[in-house]
Amino acid sequence: MRILPLLLLFANIIFAQTDSTQQLEKKPLSLLRQLDSATVWEGVRIATEQFFQEKNVTPSFKIKNKEKRKALVAAIEGQFQINASDDDIKSFKRAKDLSDYVFRAQQGVVFFSKNNFQGKVERLATDRKDCDENADCLNFIGSLLVPKGWRVTLFSQLKFKGEQLTIDAAKEEVRLASFIKIDFAATVVTTNKSLNWREDTRSIRIQKLK
Numbered sequence: 255m256r257i258l259p260l261l262l263l264f265a266n267i268i269f270a271q272t273d274s275t276q277q278l279e280k281k282p283l284s285l286l287r288q289l290d291s292a293t294v295w296e297g298v299r300i301a302t303e304q305f306f307q308e309k310n311v312t313p314s315f316k317i318k319n320k321e322k323r324k325a326l327v328a329a330i331e332g333q334f335q336i337n338a339s340d341d342d343i344k345s346f347k348r349a350k351d352l353s354d355y356v357f358r359a360q361q362g363v364v365f366f367s368k369n370n371f372q373g374k375v376e377r378l379a380t381d382r383k384d385c386d387e388n389a390d391c392l393n394f395i396g397s398l399l400v401p402k403g404w405r406v407t408l409f410s411q412l413k414f415k416g417e418q419l420t421i422d423a424a425k426e427e428v429r430l431a432s433f434i435k436i437d438f439a440a441t442v443v444t445t446n447k448s449l450n451w452r453e454d455t456r457s458i459r460i461q462k463l464k
Contacts, residue, residue, distance in 0.1 A: 298353040313350035337376040368396035382458040407459040417446040
């Protein structure tokens with residue numbers, strides 16, 4: 255098992271991203287390091303070989319075993335600071351599917367568990383229809399970065415229903431430094447300003463704009 259190469263690769267990824275997160279208040283979103291597709295594939299390949307006990311894994315390698323696939327994705331999520339939904343995980347049939355997803359998710363919306371872009375980091379590129387307990391969202395949203403070209407809508411009910419909070423970054427990157435006191439603007443609008451969106455978000459719609 256190639257534990258050392260995997261640890262070294264992921265250590266470099268985490269160091270770069272953690273250091274970047276601490277500077278986000280002053281510098282651009284691009285400091286959250288986005289790895290190239292070759293580096294992402296190398297990380298996915300090594301992890302896949304470990305979890306499936308295989309050698310020389312190629313992009314076409316089938317990751318059909320549900321339990322091993324789930325464990326593999328959980329490890330990849332933590333190391334690349336991305337978040338895949340249950341539906342996403344079910345869609346990963348081959349190693350290349352997972353690698354491509356990770357590469358795209360790096361460019362997605364960034365959620366932080368604490369104010370001022372601190373704490374746990376999760377990057378999402380797909381919808382979340384269920385943010386209830388034990389579902390696939392952060393328990394509490396501390397702050398949020400929406401890259402230019404993306405739109406995020408939070409809902410107070412499951413399956414994209416109820417009150418809404420929309421962050422529209424069609425023209426430029428939008429940052430919300432605190433969900434305790436949201437600064438509403440033309441790019442940040444809601445149907446109910448009295449809701450505690452930090453705790454009351456139950457589903458999330460994420461759109462990549464053309």
